[in-house]
Amino acid sequence: MKKKLLQFITYLLFINGSISAQLQKPVLHDSLFSTYYHQRVTLFKSIPQTKGDIIFWGNSITDGNEWAELFADLRIKNRGISGDVTAGLIHRIDEIINRRPAKVFLLIGTNDLARGIASDSVVKNILWIADYLKQEIPATKLYVQSIFPVNSSFGKFAGHMSKAEEVKKVNDQLSRNAMAHHYFFIDLYSSLVDADGWLDARYTNDGLHLTGEGYMLWKHLIYPYVYDRPKQASLIPLPQNIEWKKEKFPLYASNAIVINDKAILKEARLLQHEMQRIGKTLQIIDRAVATDPQIELKLGKVDAPQSSEAYHLIVNASKITLTANTAHGIFNGLQTLFQCMRSGVMVDGCEIKDWPQFSWRGYMVDVGRNYQSMDLLKQQIEIMSHYKLNIFHFHLTEDVAWRLAFRQYPKLTAPQNMLRDKGLYYSENELNELIAFCKERYITLIPEIDMPGHSAAFTRAFGFDMQSDSGLAIVKNILKEFCATYDVPYLHIGGDEVKITNKNFLPEITALIHRHNKKTIGWDPGGNLDKKTIRQLWMKDGAVDKACTYIDSRHLYLNHMDPLESVVTIFHRQLGDRMKEDKNISGGTLCIWHDRRVAKEDDFLKMNPVYPGMLAFSERSWRGGGYQGWITNFIQSKADTAFTQFEQRLMEHRDQYFCGLPFPYVKQSFTVWNLYGPYENSGNLSKCFEPENKSFNESKSVSSLYVTGGTIVLRHWWHPLVQGVIMNPKENTTWYATTRLWSDEDGFKDFWIGFNNLSRSPATDTPPVGKWDEKESAVWVNGKPVSPPVWKRGGQKGDSEIPLQDEGYEYRAPTKIYLEKGWNSVLIKAPVGTFKGADWQNPVKWMFTFIPADGVSTME
Incomplete structure (x- = not known):
């Protein structure tokens, strides 16, 4: 053992003394590592490689978990080896690099300290690992987790128990060095330690390793990092009043839903179903069991402006209490609670008092x-x-x-x-x-039977107009049948976009509907x-x-x-x-x-x-x-x-909630543009100006604006009611926009690009063949033009009966652009001629869209 320890120390000195611009991985002899180590390494190398993995990498504490099952996510891979040390991770680092994972969660060091390796040396090895990963797989995100506390009261692992102070020193240095070495530091220590500075006995049965309760807490703590989410649950709509607390309610340990009124039994069953979805079966009871963590739903008094939909939610370490004035309020509170249950194992402590501002x-x-x-x-x-x-x-x-x-x-x-x-x-x-x-x-549910406008289908069926005497008689029969058949409080009657030729039509039908104890709704402007x-x-x-x-x-x-x-x-x-x-x-x-x-x-x-x-x-x-x-x-x-x-x-x-469903939106608040213009183009939309020249000096431009977003509307088609970014837009002018993108490595990236997002209502013409739009708009990345799509129906006259196919960036294949490692320049050209469209079906939309299709923050 002494010989091997000296080999480790010699190795560490080699690593720590090695300083060069390009890190070189040292060669270590296989004999330094255990039989079990080699069993695991050969298994890892034999497993097929998959893309976008999330790898948990470390020693026995990592090895002891079933990560893919815990997260119900097959992308998550376990690369823990019992007894492993920083040298072991370095020796097998190529297996991680070859997989090029999306994320790596590293937890290592407690065994190093137990073997007598100095805390500074442990830190230096971990920093070398971080630097080497950044060098070899720069797009992979590295998360370094703090070493866990230990607990000596179990009388085991004496070598580990004597290193409590060294653990704190390592964690402190890892926290301080995170930014300089390009990793994210996760402080798990603070949530696992008890008031005396030991590993909380609730989470261990040997003082070093975790029990199931410990792994549940670990999952809850790292959940936001695994899925790039904030520390607390992101609630939509955001409650009127919310206060987060340090306590956590253990969903995994709860066994019952307590209700105080059978009027909310339906809501209790909804909660029961949601708990079953995350793998927990709860019974519904009317009395609490004092010793068990429980969820209580109760009708009570909640003071709020909109009292019928208001609710009050309290979460602490032993209980969740949801109170509302009505069953509807309980239902609303449950929607918030479900969002708080995002990790599936715990709910962060909080107190929420909430109600709607509009009914x-x-x-x-x-x-x-x-x-x-x-x-x-x-x-x-x-x-x-x-x-x-x-x-x-x-x-x-x-x-x-x-x-x-x-x-x-x-x-x-x-x-x-x-x-x-x-x-x-x-x-x-x-x-x-x-x-x-x-x-x-x-x-x-509010049905709408549109009348007397938008009623050509009625006319085709009967051969006469709704506003005729015959038409009005049939409409009244329809409405009588409707009111007798459907248990709804409202009927929407439309009433818009039509010339009223029978002034009695709308008054008579609304009176009839009101006599049947239903309320009416109509469009304004309308009849x-x-x-x-x-x-x-x-x-x-x-x-x-x-x-x-x-x-x-x-x-x-x-x-x-x-x-x-x-x-x-x-x-x-x-x-x-x-x-x-x-x-x-x-x-x-x-x-x-x-x-x-x-x-x-x-x-x-x-x-x-x-x-x-x-x-x-x-x-x-x-x-x-x-x-x-x-x-x-x-x-x-x-x-x-x-x-x-x-x-x-x-x-x-x-x-989290829309996997497999269309959700055409990506993060855009990080995207900042410099706008230059206006340049008078005299109706020549292809005319070139200074920003297209390689010698263009942005600081000496005609004028500039700074705007944020993936889609920039220069002049809205409903101007001046809706304002674009240009306060006084002029016809026959050209504007340019610039930004920069960072890429960790060379390679293609998908982008949403567009210059006229077609409304899905009018029969707008499709873009011209070989061009982004009819305005000669253009885009360059690193000085190279980005070609427009090969439109499936380029240059086609608009026709409402021909479905859209690829005209919008959000429903066609993204544009692939090759990015160079480092900063990449983007230039947008947005000319315009007249603001008057060819016809009402083709309004002039002066705008552009340019953003990574995955919304990843690569913009400066």
Whole structure:
């Protein structure tokens, strides 16, 4: 043993004395390492290599865990070897390097100290490992975990127990050196140590190694690092009041859900199902068992402005208590609790008191133009419920097709009277099924039968207009059947975008609906609605009629929005120009009107920012607040910080809850551009200016702006109501934008690039063959032009019946660009001629998008 120890020390001195620009791995003799060490190493080398691995690397403490099972993630690999030391890791480091993993979690050093190796030498070896990994696989993230404390009370591992002070010294030096040596330091020691400075006896049975409870805590502590998430759970919508605490509730040890009222049994079963999903079976009881960690749901008193949906959540080390005034409040609190349960083993201590600022938080889908299956509708409704949206607006009838069956008039849904998705509609049973599905989730389904506008399908079925005497009589019969059949409190009657030829039409139908004890909603601007009918704003800006109640949907149409713009815009919106609900504004509804035909139904979610937009709207409609006006780009104010924090939470939800679902959004708040212009191009959009010259000096440019984001709107197509980044945009001008990207290594990277994110409503022309757009826009990386896509239908005249395929960056294959190791320069050219589009179907969108498709922060 003395000889081997001397060999180790000699080796360490060699490593520590080796200083060169290019690190060289030393050669160590196999005889230095145990039989078990070689068994494990040969196994590791034999296992097939996979991409994107997350490797846990270390000694017996790492070896003793089933990491892939613990995280339910096959990317996570165990590279622990019992008894291993820093020299052993160095000897087998090539196996790690050859795999080129995404992340490495390193825990090593306690055995070195036990063998008499000085703490400084242990630190130097770990730093050498960090430097060598950075040299050989610079794109791999390294996480160095603190050495664990020990506990001498078990009478074992005497060599380890005498090194408590050295452990602290090593951890302190590893923490101090993290930035200089390009790794992340994770302090696990502080969470495992007891008040006397020993390894907490709750987590060990021998003083050195962990029990199951210890591994549960370890998982919870490193979970944010494994998945690039903040320390605490990212909650959407963010509660009104939240205080995080140091305690942690052990989900893995809980056995019961306690309820004080059978009225919340449904909610208890929802929690029971969620616990089963993470592998824990809990019984529902009406009395607590004092010795067991437990979760209590109870109806009680919670003081809040919107008391019916409010809740109070308290999490400590022994109990989770969720209190609300109503079962709906319990349901809302559970959605927050589920997000707090992200690690699946523990919940961080906290106290949350929460309520909505707006009682109307809606989402609308148009199935008149394009039918959606029951499964797709339920998917969207389910996700609505997770984010506390409570109104599902179901737009059922359109010029294209009438999608709701009526017993009296089967010809309404006859295939020959539909222009798309012929014969696809919703039966009485299906609509009732959706109504019940929504009610289970505290969502109100609001059907819309649009009248008298958007009713060409009605006219095709009967041969006369709705506003005729015959048409009005049939509409009244339809409404009587509807009111007798469906248990819903509201009926949306549309009433917009039509010339009113029968002034009695809307008053008569609203009166009929009101007599059947249902409330009405109509679009504003729209027809001659009575004061009782709720107005849904879709266009006009400014003051509202104080005698009416309004829902805001202005500039909340997802089908018009660039995905990256959508989250920025919706996050900054101020619903109804109010900070919170009042007697005139009850909230808002987010809408999707995909007018163009789709090739397949999931294109709704791929081509429109449905889920990222929904989460941004959830945040704003629940919390209230926002900013005056229409904000398309980042603004230089406190909103920047607020948005950046929200975006971080949004990214966590995308990665954790939307795997396998379309979620067209990537992190963009790190992307900063310098803008140069305007350069007068006199209508010659291909004209070159200074920024295209290699000798261009940015500091001597004509003028400059600094903007942030992946999509930059220079001039909005609804200017001046919606402002772009250029305050006074001029026709026949060219602007340039520059930024820099860092790459850890040479290689191709995927990018989202675009210059005209086509709305999914008008029949916009496709981009010209061989060009990014019709404005001669261009992009260069490191001075080399980036070629536009080979458009599937380049230069085609717009046609609403031809589905979009690759026109938007978010639903075509990303552009691959070769990046050099180090800094890479990006230059964008964005010319414009006239601001007047060729026709209303082709508005001039003066904008550009350029961002890594994975959203990884490579920008300067």
